Structure formats: C-alpha cells, structure tokens
Amino acid sequence: MELDFERCYRAVDSRDQRFDGWFYTGVTSTGIYCRPSCPATTPKRENVRFFPSAAAAQGAGLRACRRCRPDAAPGSPEWDVRADVVGRAMRLIADGVVDRDGVPGLASRLGYTERHLHRMLRAELGAGPLALARAQRAQTARVLIETTGLGMAEVAFAAGFGSVRQFNDTVREVFALAPSELRAQKRGPVSGGAGTITVRLAYRPPLHVGSLLEFLALRAVPGVEEVRDGTYHRGLSLPHGPGEVALTPAAGYVSAALRLADLRDLAPAVARCRRLLDLDADPVAVDATLAADPALAGPVAAEPGVRLPRTPDHPFEAAVRAVLTQQVSLRSARPLLVRLLAHCPPHPNPAAGHDRDGGWGLRGFPQARQVADVPDDGFRGPAGRREAVRALARAVADGELSLDGDWAQTRRQLLALPGIGPWTAGYVAMRGLGDPDVFLPTDLAVRRGARALGLPDDPKTLDAHAERWRPWRSYAVARLWRAAA
Template sequence: MDEQTRYEAVSSRDARFDGEFFFAVTTTGIYCRPSCPAVTPKRKNVRFYPTAAAAQGNGFRACRRCRPDAVPGSAEWNVRADVVGRAMRMIGDGVVDREGVPGLADRLGYSPRQVQRQLNAELGAGPVALARAQRAHTARILLQTTDLPVTEIVFASGFASVRQFNDTMRQIYARTPSALRAESGTGTGPGGGARERSRAGIPLRLAHRGPYAAREVFDLLAADTVARIEEVSGVPGHRTYRRTLTLPCGAGVVAVDEASAGPWLEARIHLTDLRDLTTAVQRLRRLFDLDADPRAVAETLGADPLLAPLVAARPGLRSPGAADPDECAVQTLVGPVVAAGLVERYGKLLDVPCGGLTRLFPEPGVLADRAEDPGLRRLAAALADGTVRLDAGADRDAAEEALLRLPGVGPRTAALIRMRALGDPDVDPDAVPGSEAWRPWRSYAVRHREAGAAGVSPGRRRAATRPPPAGRRTAPPAPSSPSRA
C-alpha cells in the first residue's frame, strides 16, 4: 500500500486494515488505528507507521477512543517465514521479556545487531521497542481488569522497575497508571467490582478482523478435545472452550466463548504467575487464528470455481493453530484418545482443579523417558532436545525436514503438524492437484474442503488416518473491561 491508499483507508474508517498499519496526527500528537471514529485529519498532518511501537518511538501517544494497541496483529507475520516474521511471532510470545535480545537473536540464528537492523528497517522499531509496546498493553489490561497492586503489575507485565513502568505508561497513554485504573473503576477496595473480576480470572476481548466463523472453529476443537486438559461445554452457538496451559512461569486455565457481541471472542484467563499473561494471550490468538485476514483469503480462494461456493457459504473460516505446539505434535501422531491416556498417566496435576480440567499435558522429556510407543518416544525426545523445534519463531521448513527424519513420521503427519503446531497458513497435506493456485492460503482451502464435505471439520487424528483419495478435489468504542487483546 502506498500512503495515498492508506489515507483513503483512514478516511473511510476501514477496519480491515486495523493492525496492518497505524496513523499519527502531528497536530495532536496521537496515533490511531485506521478505523478510528474521530474526525479524519488533513492529509498533510498525517504520518503512517507499520507498528504501534514505531508510532510510540516517534513521540506519539495512543488514542483514548480507538485504543490502537488492542487491534489484531498483522496477518503478515503468520504468512512470512523470514527473519522478521519469525522475530515478530517470538516477540509476541514473550521471548524478549524472558531472554532479552541476545536470546531472540540466538533463536533466529542471527547476531543481535542483524536482528536490530532488520526490524528497524522494516518496522521502524527494534525488538526492545516492540516488546516495550507489548508490555504497556499487558499492563493496561491488568490495571483495568484486576485489583492487583501496581507494584505487582509492574513486574507481571515485564517491566524492570516502577520508574520505567510509570514513564512508559505516561508516554504511551498520556495518563498515570492510577488514572488508567480509575477510568475502569478498578481498585475500589474490598468487595468492589474489581475484586469480583479478579476471582473470575482476567477478562479479555480477543479482537479479530472481519467475519469470524466461530461455529466451525469450535466444531474442530470439540472433535479434538483431550480429556483432563480440554473440554467444550454448551450448545452450538453458545459453547465455551476451556483448557489448561503449560506456560514459562507456571500453569494457566483459559476459557473462550463462542458467542460474541462484536469483533472479538470473550475470554477469561486464570494464571498461577501473571508474568505469563502476554504469552497466554498470544497462544490463544494462534489457537483461534485471530490475526488472519479473511478478506485476503477469500479473494484468493474465491477465484477457484470449486472453492468459491464454499468460501461464500462460510465467510471468515479460520485455520486454527495450537496453544501448545509440542502437545499438538504428539496428538497429531497418536490421536486424542491415546493422548488422553498419556495425560492420565504422565500429566502433572493442577494445584487447583477447575471442573473437568485436572492436569497439564506431559512435557516431552517425560514422554521420551516413559512412553511405551517407540515412535512417540522418538518424537518426544526430538522435541525435548531441540532436534525438532516448534516454537513460535521456528523455521517451518527446517522443522518439517527434522520431523520427516524421524521414523514413523510420514509426509502427511509432518504437514499436519506444520499446519497446526506452526500455524502455517499455506499447507496442503493431501497434495491436491492444482492447489498451487491457492497459495499462500492452502491451509484455509483444506478447512473449506473439510467443512464442505462433512459439515464439520474432522479432527487431527481422523484427518491423519483417513486421507481422501489421492488427486480428488472435493467441491461442495470498546469498554474498559474486559480489555481487548
């Protein structure tokens, strides 16, 4: 997009471009999302930035009305397999907060200077600035949805000191932390609404762009649930998906509702350590494929005569990822029934059970030592020692090649792991003739074909064990609480 096209998107308040770029107004010192409902500024006063961090780095503060820090992430980072795309996925997962820029660079296989230079060149901000913008958003969520003391929020959101926290919040939001909290009515003391919210978990609105085919996503999740770590309750249209998470600093339990009153999914997150909030949110976003651009997918797939009616019938159909890539790889290999047995035998118990959720999925090292199946042991050992990397910033080609070197992992299984565990939007496990025309959205074509053929997407195991005949093509303003993330 050139700047004139961007300005036209701003003038028409086109929400399709929220998160794809940001605009700032020099006369007000404020930056916004393209769909901001405020009066459109004059073109001469507008500056465009690829990321919120770039706008913040140039001295602009976040708009109070449109909350540009809460938009869906750019769909570009899911598609791109280069160092910038991989870095953005890892920063979103909290790698810079936990390991610093050297840790990020080491995972990417580049020097810190190279990573800094490439991110600055394309995004207008380096890894520290990008992580800082993310910390500020996490802090705002905690301020406005919990009654935690500010000193706890400082470190839970990844800041190194209270002073750094205060300076950042004033710079980005032009308010003090206490003023941000006062806007939402939190911190009202014992018995207040904030304390009730804390007991119910951290409420969030997980924003997405464009239409969202929630029914199909929840159908897929319901078909694949693994007892003790996942469950889906309710009736279609009003279901809740709940699961446990193993996170860097502790455990978590999350719940996401199918029904929604706006362009978001309602969620609640319970964490044993609040430092995991950013990571938990990003993993939910990948699981529900919330950063996708359904318009771009529909434009490509809708041009195929066989897919066009399927795309028209299910606008906003997503290609779900995985909340835990290693867990997803194991489930793809053995299926949800066997996986449930592994959870029962080797999964760590939650400190506090939550309904039917009682355990965490066993770590790869545990399965490598104790699992009986030789193929599973080999996969688990490769995940545990890093021979196979499936983290947010893993090189997708290298991961698939490493999987194929493992005895018992065939091309279709490796492709399914790549599609779900690595969130690759361009995978065709069936190698359908002519699917090259569906690039870079072949994973979405898979979901459309499944939905059209069966009315509900089959589970990972069913897809892996009963492939279709080779060569066959089957036609067939936001409130302060909960916060958007």
C-alpha cells in the same frame, strides 16, 4: 516495511476495520496514533504519518488514542503467516521471550547476532526488539490496570517492567495518563481474583463461530480441553506456570477468561490464545482467493470466515497429535492421547482450584521430556508408532529438533525422523507452526471433501488443482475437512 501513503490514507478515510493492526496512523498535529478505523475525523494529509508498528509510533513521540485504543487492535496478519526471521521474531516477542531472556536470548533462538536482528526489525517495523517488547508491556499493564484490583507495584511486576518507576514512565508516555488515572476510567468489571483476568481478543471479521467450535470439539482431548455451551475451555502450559482459559466468541471479539498461576504469563497467554483461534488472520483475503474457484465459491459464501485453529502451548503438541492420528480416525486417536497423558503427571496448578463444575481443572499438554519418558504401557497400537512418538519427543527435548524455526527447515528435520512422512510433517506445519499454505492431498477426509464438492479425489490430480488456492491452501484443507463432515 514500506507503507504506500495513498493506500493507507484511503483506508483511514473509509475507516476500514480490515486494516487495523496492519499499520498505525500518526497524527502530528495532535501527537496521537490511531488504528485505521478510528471514528475520529479524518486528519489532514499534511498532518499524517503511517507506522508499521505501535512501537514505531511510540518511538516518534506519539501517544495511543484514547478513543480507538490502537494497542488493542488485532495483530498484523503479516507476522502471523511469515516464516522468515522477522515473522518468527514477532511471534517470539509476543510470547514474552525478550522479557524472560532479553535480546540475547531472542537472537540466540533465531540464530542471528543481536546487531543484525536489530537492523532487520528496524528496517521492517521501525523499532528494535526492546521497543517492541516495551510496547507489549505497556498493553499488558493497561489490561491489568483496567481489569484487576492489583496494586500498581504488582501490575508493574506482572507486566514485565524492571521497576515501578519504569512502569510509571512508560504508561505516561504511551497513554498520556498516570496508572492511577487509567484505573479511574476502567472500562470493565474488576476480576474476581488476583490470578483471574478477563480480556477481549479482537479479530478481523468475519469469523464463522460454528465451524471454529465444531473443529475444536471434534479434536478435544479430555482433561486438556472441552467445548461446552458455546465456550472452549483449555489448559495451558505457560513459561512461568500453568493456566487455563475459557474462550467465548462474541460479536467483534472473543472473551478470554484466564486463570494464571503467575500473572507474568498474561502476555504469552493472550498471544497463544490468539494463535489458537487464528484471530490475526485476514479472512477477507483468504476467502477471496478460495471463492475464485467455483467448487469452493458456494461453501465460502455460505460460511465466510472459517479459521484454522492451531495448538497453543507448543508445536510439539501438534506433532504428537499428528503421529497418533496417522492412519486412524480422530475418534480412534482420542483414547491414544488420553492414555499417553495419563502417564504424564501434570504440574500442580494453583490457578485451577477445585471448581471442576465451573469448567476449570484442565491441564496443558505435557512437555517433550515427559512424553519421551512414558513407559510402554502408556502407548497403544503398533510399536512403530510408539517409537515414532518417542523419537520425536527425544529430538525436541534434546534440542536436536527446533519447532519454532524456519518452516521449510523444520519440515526437513521432521521427515528425517523415523515414522514421520509427508502427511505428518504437513499437519505439524499447518496446525503447529501456522503455515497458511500446506496441502494434504493424501488425507482421506480431504479427498472425501473434494469428492463432495465435485473436485478430483485422486491425490496427484487434487494436489495440482490446489495450486490455484495458494497462498491459502491450509484454509482450503479446513474447508475440505468441513465438506467431508
């Protein structure tokens, strides 16, 4: 990725928070790297280098600034919306694929050789997959050191390091402090248990909290998720075991209280929670495009920062929700999902305990193989819908359908399945894959919302009008759904 020096320097000089996570500022005279909004004095031009990733800055021998904590900045919105190999690689690395399966596993998931993948990541991010995963491990280690009472050997293991020595060396290199020194200056209370961690998830303002929680509450499936007292509670199916999270929006961050059966799942859980709440979005860019249309200017001005939540565990969840919601209301679809889940026994969750009144006891969405094996009694409604869910589940479980590949290819594969049409494929792309530029002109709620805002509600005319909202048509759908409500 090429970074324009003048543009980056202006962002640093103005301490513009919108650019946090887009790039990192290296200061050669001090040997540190910062986020663009660092409150320290603006460095001289001759002492500045800009990097597309924290891993690239670390590879240049720089350590993380102790003041602005660049490792805790929001993720780059570029990797959140790109469907190419690099964008997919970044999302898989954030989900811990390199730690679990190594670089060969990552390359296999993406369909490229290790050498070619390394070359692409180096060209875009200034670092290869191992360095990018190492930077993530360092951040995970810092969170565990500062927010838990775990011993350092346990922290090293949970963060994904191969040895305590590797852990010690990496922490010293990245933060210029020994692990014990990081713990001595911890910034928050120690968590109450070995499997309980509370972290702050940064985002780019603005964030319209009301619309976010209302969106999630309207679609909440009992037993999996719920919204209570301004907090969204959700069960998670993570790589090493189950978990749960309570997400509470606050000024400048979202508090995430995580209970994990296995602490190695901390980094994947954080990445999935960020995607769930769409925290890496660039709301200023989205709102500027939508507000250019007079019909949306009023809603955008009244409610800036509306996000589009995604499904956290796997896009398969969005696909099942979409099929069961076809031609029925959200209220009518909820009992269908509850009945289906009742026939998919959850995995034992040692992290949850029995504190149901405290908001725990939720489960993650079932895996594709579980859904494929649900008997007829687990479905309500037309036989065609039941068979569509089964065909979808079998295709995912058997590896015939990949829901973490290229978005366009995935949509083509979805449309080839029985009972799945353009609306369903579009919904999966939007809420499961995170495609920011999907439009659903035949959706009844979209058409009602368009009518409420004085827009045409004929699908063909509305679809043509939506061209002006590119590349953020998915966010326009969220706005229209909200107008319909």
